[in-house]
Amino acid sequence: MAGLGGRTVRDLRRESRSAVLQRLYFDGPMSRQALGPATGLSSGSVSNVAAELLTDGLVEEAGVIGSDAGRPRRLLRIRPDSGRLIGVDVGETRVRVELFDLGLRELARAEVPLGPRGYDVDAVVGHVQEGMAEMLRTSALAPDDLLGVGIGVPGIIEDAGDEGAVVHGQTIGWDAVPLERRLRLTGQLPSHIPYFIDNGAKTLGQAEMWFGAGRGARNAVVVLFGSGVGACVVTEEAAQGRAVEWGHLTVRVGGRRCRCGARGCLEAYAGAEALVARWREAGGQPSPGAGEERALTELLAAARPSNGSTPDPVAAAVLAETAEYLGAGLSDLINLFQPERVLIGGWAGLQLGGAFLDEVRTHALAQALRFPAGRVGIGLGRLGPDAVTVGAAVLPLAAFFARGGQRPRPAARPVKAPAWRAAVDGRLV
Structure with missing residues (x-):
């Protein structure tokens, strides 16, 4: 039965459940009386939806508060144990897999180093499998109980229809990799459990906007500063955010060779990998065999020694130049998108x-146009190194809310038509 605008009663019910769930998630506990104005639903609709969600076990009562009329009001909140989600960060040195409850409280985690094969697709798929298997094993969770798996990866993500998410990751050697199909072929999860694959900078942005330093902003830019650099732009027109390949903005024509193959990209100067490489080229000497994260720590210690000794001029100069390049890149984002906030996250940024x-802030504000520069705040993200996995888990969580809290279900098997139906259809031809 069609409702307003061609929507069915089922659509309207799903939208009402979704509105109540989201409001309880962000602002709960709340009473039924408060949910009405907050969601725009009538008191009768709120009561019906609340009763359904309580019956489904998604919502629970959380005490009472007094009322001016003297009658106490019962509070409702989301039940954190009513769902399980997995978030995956395909990072620059390892694959991190975390299991969360519905409140995004971490229940378990596994980290698998990328190893000598690096971003080899088979190796990465194996690492994701290994991490998810450990999550399911340690939590004694049946795969059917998952609401979904979110995965943050480097590169541009294409929705290829039946193929699922396809990753174009030029800097890591991935050319149209059908990552979702590859994960499906492992048979590790039932076919109805959804995968949500997106750019790692976008999942970082999702996490900071939902739970971190971006909360409450209508528009913001969240920067992922790791081995490379990327950004997520959140505007009122794109409330879920969109990843932009900011690291491949040209900052010097004919400059240093970038991982993507082009010359002069911001990432060739401002990413941690490039920063450490430039330090070595200038005469810096990180410890033998030091990985990227350790080498960056040593560069920082040399440029800003904590014991009061004289800073190493080479390290200090490389760091200062990097701040100038990064500031110039941020000024472009400020001019283009005029955000309220710019947040820097990622392991290297933190x-x-x-x-x-x-x-960085000094250079960015000096080079940006005065009007947007005067309105923007530039700060660090609040969620730490786990932000990408948290943001990845937000993807299935948001989809769960959009479905009105309906769990993913196996597709119904087609029912074979009875013989008489085939005979009748044949006579009508």
């Missing part, structure tokens, strides 16, 4: 910290 951020 490791370099507040002092480095002050230098």
Whole structure:
């Protein structure tokens, strides 16, 4: 039966459940009386939806509060144990897999180093499998109980229809990799459990906008500063955010060779990999065999020694130049999108910290146009190194809410038509 605008009664019911779930998630516990104005639903609709959600076990009562009329009001909240989600970060040195409850409280985690095969697709699929298997084993969770798996990866993500998500990751050697299909072929999860694959900078942005330093902003830019750099732009027109290949903005024509193959990209100067490489080229000497994260720590210690000794001029100069390049890149984002906030996350951004951020901020605001520069705040993300996995888990969580809290279900098997139907259809031809 069609409702307003061609929507069915089922559509309207799903939308009402979704509105109540989202409001309880972000602002709960709340009373039924408060949910009405907050969701725009009538008191009768709120009561019906609340009763359904209580019966389904998605919502629980959370005490009472007094009322001016003297009658206490019962509070409702989301039941954190009513669902399980997996978030995956295909990072630059390892694959991190985390299991969350519906409140995005971490229940278990596994980290698998990328190893000598690096971003080899078979190896990465195996690492994701290994991490998910450990999550299911340690939690004694049946795969059918999952609401979905979110995965953050480097690169541009294409929705290829039946193929699922296809990854175009030029900097990691992935050319149209059908990652979702490859994961499906392992048979590790039932076919009805959804995968949600997106750019890692976007999942970082999702996490910071939902739970971190971006919460409450109508528009923001969230920067992922790791081995490379990327960004997620959140606007009122794209409330879920969109990943932009900001790291491949040209900052010097004919400059350093970037991982993508082009010359002069921002990532060739401002990513942690490039920063450490430039330090080595200038005469810096990280410890033998030091990986990227350790080498960056040593560069930072040399440029800003904590014991009061004289800073190493080579390390300090490389760091200062990096701040200038990163500031120039941020000024472009500020001019283009005029955000309320710019947030810097990712392991390298967080490791370099507040002092480095002050230098970046100075360069960004000096080069941006005065009007947008005067309205923007530039700060660090709040969620730490786990933000990409948290944001990845947000993807199935958001889809769960959009379905009105309906769990993924196996597709119904087609029912074979009785013989008489085939005979009748044949006579009508």
